[in-house]
Structure formats: structure tokens, C-alpha cells
Amino acid sequence: MSKAISKTAGPIRCAIYTRKSSDEGLEQDFNSLDAQREACAAYIRSQASQGWTELAERYDDGGISGGTLERPALKRLMDDVAAGRIDIVVVYKVDRLSRSLFDFAKLVEAFEEADASFVSITQAFNTTSSMGRLTLNMLLSFAQFEREVTAERIRDKIAASKAKGMWMGGTPPLGYRPDGRSLAVVDEHAAIIRHIFTRYLAVCNVRQLETELQEQGIIAPLRTSNNGKLLGGVPFSRGTLYLILKRVTYTGRIAHGEKIYPGNHPAIIDVGTFDAVQAMLADNTQGQQRTRSDSTSLLAGRIVDSKGEPLIVTHTAKPSGRGEGGTSRYRYYVSRALAQGDSTTGIRLPAREIETLVTNRIATLFDDSIELTATAWLDLPADRYADVTERCRELAARQRQRQPEALALIEQVQVHDTRIDLVCRTSDIAAALDASTHPDAPATITLIETVRLTRSGRAMRLIQGDGQASTSVPDRSLTRLLVQARGWWTELRQGEIDISWLAAREQVSAAYITRVVRLAFLSPAVTAAILTGKQRTGVTARALTLDAPIPASWQKQASSMLPRASGR
Template identity: 30%
Template sequence: MFLGILITFAQYEQEVIAERIRDKVAAAKRRGKYCGGVPILGYDVDRDNKKLLVNPDEARTVQYIFRRFIQIGSAKKLGQKLNEQGYRTKAWTTKKGKVREGSEWNTAHIYRLLNNRIYIGEIAHKDRSYPGEHEGIIDRATWDKVKAILEDNKPVKVSMARTKMVAPLKGVIRCGHCGCAMGPTYARKNGRHYTYYICQKDSKRTVSRCPLKRIPAGDIEQAVIEQLSAVFRTPTLVAKTFFAARDIEQAERERLFKQKAQLEMELSQAREQAIELMKPGNDQPSKTEMLTTVNRQAVELSKQLTHVSERCRAYQGNSITEQDVSEAFQNVEGFWEDLFPVERNRLIRLLVDKVEIRETGIDMELRTNGLTTLIAELAGLACEVTERRASR
């Protein structure tokens, strides 16, 4: 019995200690203090003062990831691009001196980074956030754009992932006769894939009464693109897009050449280390293992350097001009073909509020408040298209 009483008191004391720790952590976070955990990309941890310090090089990488996600709109595609370009997750050292190497990016890493409020200078605790003591590295406008895309992706994420073709007008196209949404459907004949938009209300009726029923996606999407062409050809939009694209291109060029110089330096150091290990007088016990590790690092660095060098060459002598932007918007159909399906979806959702189909024609309503964001989107896409064409 006495042993049972001791166990009860010990358990009670343990619960009290745990409660005090939780209260202390909550109070610290309310004051904006960093309370530990795995270090995140973009910051180094000042263990003595228990604060987050901005790592300038990593901060630029974080800003690049946020900017590219706004342009691509897909965590999976962004992760693939980051891995192709040689980016890795945060590498850090534990208190005991154990090195944790960075790994390849996956969608979990991307979503965790994009949802981390630390990047806007806040500390989150449960469902609330508080101003942090550290400096934010992402501005509120960029954060809001990313959150809007993440929110927009939620309801269509599964359905889009399971289809080989993405319907750009999904969510904005409506049947003017029945007053309901029209959804995409797909058919395959003789090995070809056909996309249609069908009246969702009529598809549930036992007897069809809608004169529209089903319309080919290609025809209606082409008609919408033709109407958007007038918006894209506006001189003010062309000029603003060019200036924004020039700034993005310059920042990307500087980042790439800096990354190239860093890789060249690391590769040179790896080669020097290999030469040092291969000297006749070097009799280190772990010489063979160290040489294998250095050679593996050199091969990986060479691959990354080759990829970065190719991207640098794509930017050399191919600076975007106002004429490039103007010509791209004059030939909207060609510009549209150069975009990925997810990029087409983003532009349509950003600019078009509603497309209503009637027997007599098409009524289209634009989002007037989306033009400012459209300029940033088009600027990024213009740089992307220029780089893709240069690398062909």
C-alpha cells in the first residue's frame, strides 16, 4: 500500500512538472521567444541567447522558394526543380557536435516551409501567433499570395492529381441556361484524349433539358484566350510586366552566378583534399573511407555545377526586353502553349471571375483587383518562358 501511495505521488509530481513546462513554453512564445526545435532553413540558432539569427545565403534561398511557388503553384514540381538545381534542406550541427546533412526536397519539406510563420517574424503556438524577437525574411504580401494558392489548391488537389489533363476553366465556367457550374469530363478515342465541359445540373437529370449539355474544352478555352488577348496587349500592362520581369531576371542571374562561384570553390576544395589524401606520405587510418567520401562529394558537386552552368548560359545574351514581352503578348496563343497546365490555371483563376456560356455566346467577367498580382505573375512566367526557350 505504501508503495502504491509513493507511485501515486510520483505520477502527480510528474504531471505537475509537465504542466509547468507547458505553461513556461506558452508564456515564452507569447513574448515572441524562440523555444528550440530543429533549426529551419534561413536562420542560425544563437544557443547562448536562445535567438534566431538570419542566415543571409539561406534567406535568399527561402525567398526564392516562396517566389517560385507563387509562379509554379505546385509543391511537387517545385521540389523537383529544387533538387535538379542542387538545393538541399537545412544542414546543421547538434549541441553534441553531430552534423546533420541536408537532404533532397520533398512535398512535406515544401509545405512545412511555406506554412512556417517564423518567416514573417512571428512565433506560432497552437492556433495563435505572436510577434517574434527575430527578424522576418518574407514580406506579408508574398506570404498572403502563397497562403491564397495553398488554400486554392485544397479542394482541387486530389482531382487534378488523378487526371492527365488539367482544365483551366474549372471553377469559373458556368452554364448560363441552367445557372449552375460546368465541370470537366474526359473521353478517350483511338488513343487520343478529349476534354469537355458539361452542365453539372443537367448531368444529374434523368432526362436532359439543357441545350448546351457538353461543349469541347478546346473551343471554349480558345475563345477565352482570344478575349484575354486584349487585356495582355494593353501598353501599360506590357511596360509594367517588363520592369517587373527585368528585376526578377536580374535577381535570378545574380543568384545563379553566386551559386556557380560557390560550387566551383567547393569543388576545388574537394579536389585539393583528394590530392592531399593521395600523397605517398599520407598514412591516415581512415584514408580509404575519406577518399571515397571526397570523391562522392566531388561527383555530386560536378553534377550541380554542370546544371547551374547551363542555366547561367541560358541567361547570358538572352536578357528579356520590352519587345520580347510585347511580342509574347501579341502572340498569346504561343505564350499560352509554353506554359505548364498549372501555370495556365493560375492565370485564369487570377484574372477571370466568371465565364458564362449561353446559346447566343459567351459572357466573361474579369477580376479587376487581380491586375496588380497579374503583373508579378506574368513577369515571373515571362522569365520562365525565356529560359525554357534558351535551353532548347
């Protein structure tokens, strides 16, 4: 017997807990919950000589799975146990209390803290002995095994039904309505689907298709989902259009995982049209990927060191961590002598950092059309200012997108220890704006960006004057750590677990949990800077978890972690 059962002084207060997974039959006068309660009550009466008495309070959960602890009656039961109002919880079978071994361990811990216990009237065991706990764990393991086998059977049944072409429920795609284990076509909606496929093949671009549908006033029709929720009534988004264009259901087939089976429902789109759309989507995706991974070095042939010696383009390949055999390519601008091994000193700059700094600086110049006009000595009639302003906005956007033709106006980029000089041709600036230059205009203008070079391994990092790195790319490892810190702190503050238990679950030390959780108390300004990659250089995951504790004052956090201009 458990601690609570061994009591001899005073009555032993017994609470009966009952549960049923489905709500089938609960409307009957005498249902499964009543049957469980009656059996438990009879058992309690049989132990009257031991001082057992049944409490009048009912703890019944009908239609709720044992795979969760989010049950109203169970919560009331555990509150009363914690308050010391219950000595023994009596259940018909162990799996009425929980089907999860992990959840049951939490319940047992709560019982022990309250000096309470529980009894399963159909499964005899003693929870105070090691053999009793082994028996209990075996019973729970079999209960969990039974639930998992049932889930596997359901999944197998769904797979077999789909292989026969059946529609297995859920909200049907636009263009169809449910029709038993099949789908029926909704003609007016199907016409929209056919129009979307036809127009995509014509315009070859989802963004253009989205714009065209909006201009034509074609919106997603209003529908009602199976649970009564209203769908549609809004313009088609690009995400929705992608889902429609990729949905194999429109060809009269059923998809299950990677497999496709003939369906029992009629097709809206013929297979030839669908395959043509898939090919075009694949081509467009591959084209975008080639653009993103394009290794063209924007400053090749135009970047030099402080002595005018050219920096040449090199690269290294490292495992990407995205799968076996995958690699990532990292580009650098390197002093020629250093690259050729003739010297051990020189400059080695990450290409993306210097390119981002240059493109952002040029874009900033074009952000202010009036300043640009004065800086580049442009001759502009008054009636052209509006046109030039609009053109400047377009060019600034293209420069921030790192488009090579937008940087054609750069003649040279010279890297010094504390600054970078960007030499731009005024004639090219004027040509880009379809303007002319003043007769006395200089051939070039020099834009100066204050930075300092900081060594990071073999490479140099560009740090702007305010202490911020030249790129605003978020640190993924630090971002993940912030998310982890918030998640762990949310669990801990609920009071149901402690740091030791969390450390055991995550298989890390309690000290590491403590160091990570403190990141949940960073100021909103510091958090926002980290998420956008605008924190001060040196603010890394390693620094925040291994260095000195983070100051509690938000003002002190800002002064040490934000760029100086932002921290003041």
C-alpha cells in the first residue's frame, strides 16, 4: 500500500475519477462513466474496515482522450489533491487516469508531494515498492502501446482508402463540394480554377497572375468549411495561388504522401495542363535559386586596398549542414600577395559584407534626390524633379537588391583601415537619371563610409562607426537561442517543473539552462536588434551564454549590446 493507504488515524478520503475517450453513449441514463463509478464505489465500501470513505464530489471527464492532461475534471481533482482534501484517487483502470507514461510520471510526482496515492481496482499493485512501480510502468507502457497501434491502424486505413480513390474528409479544395466518400464539382468555382491555370500558363508568373486577378476583381468565393468557418471572400494571395496550382486533386487524382492514386471524383484540370504548370513552376523556382546562389562578385576589378593594389576574388567551400554532401560557398576579396602565398599579411574581406556596405551606401545617396543633385552637380529643370525623385527611388531599391547593373556607376572601392572610399562617376549618375551634368562638374565624387577592420579568424570583419557589423543579417544561432530561452522560461514560470527536471529532459546541464534562460530578460530594443542582425559586433550566442551575466538594467544592456548611436 502507498503512504496514504497506510494511514490509520482518521478516515481515508477517497475520490473517484472516471474518464471515457468518446462521447458516444454519454446521453444514456446509465453510461460508461456511471459503470466505472459504481465499481469504484463498491471497492471503497469493501475497504471500509481500513477507514476508506467515498467523497461526494464527482470527477468525470466524458469525451476526452487520455493522451492529454488538459481535462477539466482532472484539473479539479489535482487541485484538491494539492490542497490536501484527498488521500486516495480511485480509478477503474490505470489508463483512465492517463495513457501517457510521461504524463503519468507527472501525476505520480504530484501525488507524492501531497502525501496522496491512487488505486486501480482492476490492477493490483503497490506504488511504494520497486516491484509495484515496475508493474505500473509495464501497464502504462502497454496502454501507450495500444494507443499507438490504434493510431497506426487508422493511418493504414486512410492510406488504403486513398489508394482506392476515396476522399477522406476535410475541407475540399475550391471547385469541389463533399459527396460522400468522393467530391462533386461546383461549376462556378471550377471555372475560376480553370481560369487560374490557363492564365498562369499565359503570364508565366504567380505575382503577375495575382495582380491580374485583383485588377479583374476575381476573388476567392465564399464557402463554409466542415466546422462552420467561413472561407474566401478575399483576393487570391500568392500563397493560395501556389497551393491551387500544385494541387493534384484537380486532375481527378488523390495524393497520399509521395504517392498519387486515381480518384473517384471528376477532374477539373486535364493532366497535360497540370503537368505543364508543374514544369513551369519548377523552372521558375530553379531560376530563383540560381539567382540567390549566384556567385557573381559585384566589385571584382574595382576594389583595391589603401595602396591601390587590387583585391582579387577567392572562395572556400564548407559543408552546409543541410544534408549529406551539401556545401556552401563563401566568397572573399583578398590581397593578391596573400592569395598567392607570397605574403602572410594583407586584407581578406568577406565579399557579402563589403558588397552590402557598398550597395547600402549608394542606395542612401539615391534616397535623397535633392542631395544627389547637388553632390553630382546635375543640371535639372524644375519640372523634372518629380520624375527624377521617382527614378531615384527605383534605383535605390535595385541597389539594395544588389543588382549588378545598378552599381555600374562605381569606378573604384578603396579599403582603408578606418574608412572605405566609394569613387563614383558623375556622368554615369547623370545617365542613370536621364539628366545632364554642370559644365564645371567633377568627373567623380567620393563617398566616405567610416568603418574599422576587425580580425575574425583569417578574415577581416567590417565594423561601422557605431559598432554595428556592416551587414544586417540575423545571427541564426543567436536567434534560435532567444526562442529557446523564451520557451524554457514559459515552462519554468508555470511552476510545474524546475530547472533540474528541464535539464534532464533536454539532456544538458542545469547551469546551461540558467545561462540560456537569462536571455528571456533582454530588453525589447536589444531583442529587436538581434532579430534584425543590428546588434553590436561581438554580441553572439557564445558571448551571451559564457561571458559575464547580463545586466538587469535595460539601459546597461543597450549601452553594451546596441550600436552606439542606438544605445544613447
